Amino acid sequence: MKRIKCVISYDGSGFSGYQIQPNKRTVQGEFEGVLVKMHGGNEIKVHASGRTDANVHAYGQVLHFDTSLAIPSTKWIKALNSLLPDDIAVSHVQQEDKDFHARFSVVSKEYRYKISRQQERDVFSRDYAYHFPYELNIERMREAAQYLLGTHDFTSFCSAKTEIEDRIRTIYEIELFQYNNELTMRFVGNGFLYNMVRILVGTLIEVGQEKIFPAQIKEILEKKSRIYAGKTAPAHGLYLWQVNYDN
């Protein structure tokens, strides 16, 4: 048996999220369906770096699975891409050692969030960026981001439904850059809790609207309660951009 690592992208618009669910179209369901075909009807379990919600996109999601098929990496890409639906694509395939795990070996992850700032809605980005045509004080948002960097208990910045107990995470980088009318927010961290990036974005937007002062971020973190942070930004602006492993 060989362990295969795949880097995939998907357009989240047509999926009820990454994780397999009965009677729903999911990324995992589609991917495992293709592997079943390739393995003559045998089920192959796929492991991802993590889940993504409905309408959340991936530019560089990472999966692994074990296979007895003797196919070279370049042929894997062609074979998978010819069988996968057109809203999932494989960009990279590589054989890994048995101790590699798409989820447990993760060192850091990068998410990006795109905001379309043009006045009227843009038909081409309607599913790929959050349309927010109002004023934003970007310098204040950058100042606020400084308070989020480093190691914190992010209880205030995750869904109240989060079941995991350890909410301490480290954010290495937050970067905001604009190109034409599009604002992109980049988040790199050792891990992110449920809805965490979308709540960080929603809160930074409220900072940009001058509803929240940058220095209040420190207090919101200390409160350890979801009710103090901003709204959860919509799913369709979010991209799982890159997953990093030791190599």
Place this chain on the structure above:
Amino acid sequence: MKRIKCVISYDGSGFSGYQIQPNKRTVQGEFEGVLVKMHGGNEIKVHASGRTDANVHAYGQVLHFDTSLAIPSTKWIKALNSLLPDDIAVSHVQQEDKDFHARFSVVSKEYRYKISRQQERDVFSRDYAYHFPYELNIERMREAAQYLLGTHDFTSFCSAKTEIEDRIRTIYEIELFQYNNELTMRFVGNGFLYNMVRILVGTLIEVGQEKIFPAQIKEILEKKSRIYAGKTAPAHGLYLWQVNYDN
């Protein structure tokens, strides 16, 4: 009655083209449907700069219609955008004199064609650029484009089904530029025949593949027969980019 000019964009993926057809979802059908609502059930005829085929996009299609409603231009944008489906958006509204006509007043039009040149298919551009992962000699394509500039009989470069007799058109500009893995081809002319841009693109692609020599373009024009030009490039890479009028 006031004559209103609208600049609209649409994602062509969900339409059976611009022009209204029974039992099909069309841009004109959706737009006229919104105007009927705004005019208390009265039908309002919309005139466009020209038709676009199924899956062809518009970044700057121009329409006009006559109305008795006394709405200022900025309110027209908001009203139309709130009623139109999310794959059609109005970017500009302006009152015009009665002698303005979206089709007959056109001075020139710009079309763009996008080609995605990355090796593996890209899920995010699958409906918005033609995926062509093969070698292209861009310099030869630019050389070939020079032979297309100016005033010619473009019979060889329009659909054999074209009914219009006068196939003489003037192309003012053809520009090819690359950004990341995307090649954009810009065409500006006084008018374009049925399928003309897609056949020009398909032919230039064959020049890029070195199947056709740049100087052969001159001969293809002279043959005045569709069979000598290249294939018709797919619709989903094409954008009606801008329509220009005297002002």
